[in-house]
Amino acid sequence: MFFFPYILGGHLIPMIDLARVFASHGAKVTIVTTPHNALLFQKPVDRDRNLGRDICFHMLDFPTEKFGLPDGCENELNTTSGVMFAKLFKATMNLQHPLEKLLRETRPDCLVSDRLYPWTAQLSNNLGIPRIVFDGTGCFSHCVEESLRRYEPHENALVPDTERFALPGLPDKIELKRSMLPDYVKTENLITSFLNEALEGEIMSYGVVVNSFYELEKRYADFFCNDMKRKTWHIGPVSLCNRDNVDKLERGIKTSVDENFVLNWLDQKKPSSVLYISFGSMPRITPLQLLEIAHGLEASNHPFIWVIGRILKSNSDSTKQDRSDGGDLLPQGFEERLKESRRGLVIHGWAPQLLILEHKAVGGYMNHCGWNSIIEGVTAGVPMITWPFASEQFYNERFVVDVIKVGISVGNEEYWEPWKAQPRVTVVRKRVTSAVNQLMAGDMDEEVAKMRVRAREYGEKAKRAVEVGGSSYAGVEAFLEELSSRRRRGTETSRPEMVTAR
Numbered sequence: 001m002f003f004f005p006y007i008l009g010g011h012l013i014p015m016i017d018l019a020r021v022f023a024s025h026g027a028k029v030t031i032v033t034t035p036h037n038a039l040l041f042q043k044p045v046d047r048d049r050n051l052g053r054d055i056c057f058h059m060l061d062f063p064t065e066k067f068g069l070p071d072g073c074e075n076e077l078n079t080t081s082g083v084m085f086a087k088l089f090k091a092t093m094n095l096q097h098p099l100e101k102l103l104r105e106t107r108p109d110c111l112v113s114d115r116l117y118p119w120t121a122q123l124s125n126n127l128g129i130p131r132i133v134f135d136g137t138g139c140f141s142h143c144v145e146e147s148l149r150r151y152e153p154h155e156n157a158l159v160p161d162t163e164r165f166a167l168p169g170l171p172d173k174i175e176l177k178r179s180m181l182p183d184y185v186k187t188e189n190l191i192t193s194f195l196n197e198a199l200e201g202e203i204m205s206y207g208v209v210v211n212s213f214y215e216l217e218k219r220y221a222d223f224f225c226n227d228m229k230r231k232t233w234h235i236g237p238v239s240l241c242n243r244d245n246v247d248k249l250e251r252g253i254k255t256s257v258d259e260n261f262v263l264n265w266l267d268q269k270k271p272s273s274v275l276y277i278s279f280g281s282m283p284r285i286t287p288l289q290l291l292e293i294a295h296g297l298e299a300s301n302h303p304f305i306w307v308i309g310r311i312l313k314s315n316s317d318s319t320k321q322d323r324s325d326g327g328d329l330l331p332q333g334f335e336e337r338l339k340e341s342r343r344g345l346v347i348h349g350w351a352p353q354l355l356i357l358e359h360k361a362v363g364g365y366m367n368h369c370g371w372n373s374i375i376e377g378v379t380a381g382v383p384m385i386t387w388p389f390a391s392e393q394f395y396n397e398r399f400v401v402d403v404i405k406v407g408i409s410v411g412n413e414e415y416w417e418p419w420k421a422q423p424r425v426t427v428v429r430k431r432v433t434s435a436v437n438q439l440m441a442g443d444m445d446e447e448v449a450k451m452r453v454r455a456r457e458y459g460e461k462a463k464r465a466v467e468v469g470g471s472s473y474a475g476v477e478a479f480l481e482e483l484s485s486r487r488r489r490g491t492e493t494s495r496p497e498m499v500t501a502r
């Protein structure tokens with residue numbers, strides 16, 4: 001099996017986990033990536049090899065110089081501006097020829113490709129190699145996108161930007177506002193064309209593997225399979241392949257904090273008393289919004305760990321837009337006060353998220369509704385405060401709040417382009433404080449108490465899903481059996497009957 005991960009952190013990290021899941025089930029796995037990205041994940045892969053698993057990297061040169069990128073800049077995590085990201089995006093197109101050469105020479109049983117390499121669809125089909133799509137999201141957001149495409153409920157002229165409209169055809173009543181939709185959904189632009197290509201690529205592929213488990217998304221997994229006709233395997237949560245602390249810690253990016261310090265800090269807190277706050281791998285917050293969060297958290301009186309990743313510094317010239325780690329932008333004396341009261345911990349940079357989330361002191365998780373964050377929060381069994389910014393995050397918020405009912409919304413209703421740094425605030429400090437107080441108030445709030453129970457139950461189901469006899473375990477086995485039988489039959493690539501492997 002060949003795995004071909006994308007250049008975004010939220011795609012790369014789960015794809016490596018996915019490859020490791022298949023290797024742990026006995027597949028011969030090759031991760032095809034660029035040298036710097038391979039280096040990031042060398043340690044977990046070496047540990048797997050020491051356990052006797054058949055997993056390795058195949059490196060493709062990345063044309064950094066040709067595209068004016070600094071040496072080693074091979075994923076979004078290393079970019080410092082929107083312009084740099086655009087160069088990176090273009091540079092990935094140059095991987096086409098080396099990948100084709102490799103596939104021609106080696107003829108793997110399948111290529112698991114990120115959805116955002118639409119060109120791998122035609123390439124795989126030409127070579128008769130089944131292309132399996134992976135994009136790090138769950139089924140739910142794809143179902144929402146399908147409803148928007150088919151029925152265009154947002155095009156109804158009577159729908160103002162800030163009024164809710166329902167999404168037709170879905171298993172539950174799901175409502176959105178136009179203000180929550182990306183520009184590329186409302187008006188055709190270059191991103192629309194690119195995403196249409198990605199969709200066409202998915203439709204002409206052999207199937208889709210999903211980082212989710214059947215029990216979590218049942219009705220949407222069925223919709224994706226029966227209504228949208230995708231052959232699907234639910235094989236997650238893939239993060240559970242990280243069984244030891246060292247694996248949870250060294251999951252690609254080097255953490256900016258000593259994990260023992262964080263774990264000791266958590267050990268001193270009461271069970272379920274700490275709120276963990278992280279907005280994922282990309283820069284999303286502006287300096288003004290950062291201040292509102294800081295004041296909001298300080299006024300809440302609940303313990304918290306806040307990961308401040310890269311901050312979007314406002315700059316009229318987007319080529320010079322630089323990103324800070326937030327240290328110089330916090331309210332005066334903020335971190336000193338937290339240190340003194342031991343009420344909060346700020347991590348500047350990258351946090352050992354899996355280790356933190358699974359600690360018994362963590363009782364809530366404020367996140368941006370990236371799918372990895374959601375599935376990792378679900379796995380940890382903690383209720384959430386949802387704060388979507390962009391991409392499909394507003395759809396995922398509905399899943400958390402309305403479908404599985406394990407979270408409350410902080411109330412952001414405005415789509416926020418991450419690469420357009422603006423001095424904007426969409427959630428004021430009072431809203432932050434009240435959401436935190438509501439979620440962390442223990443069992444005082446009846447609704448939240450029920451959420452806690454549901455979240456815990458989903459966490460248990462997630463862990464059961466990947467064990468022998470669980471749905472995701474069976475999904476991986478079913479997938480491998482299908483590949484093996486294809487190989488035995490020596491068949492050509494053709495779209496088979498649609499069935500969901502459970």
Ligand code: UDP
Nearest residue numbers: 009010280281282350351353370371372373
């Ligand atoms: N992550 C992490 N430490 C951090 C920030 C993020 O380990 O400090 C990981 C997180 O566990 C998740 C991924 O980065 O696996 C973020 O993925 P997600 O889809 O939630 O967000 P996005 O891709 O939108 O940034």
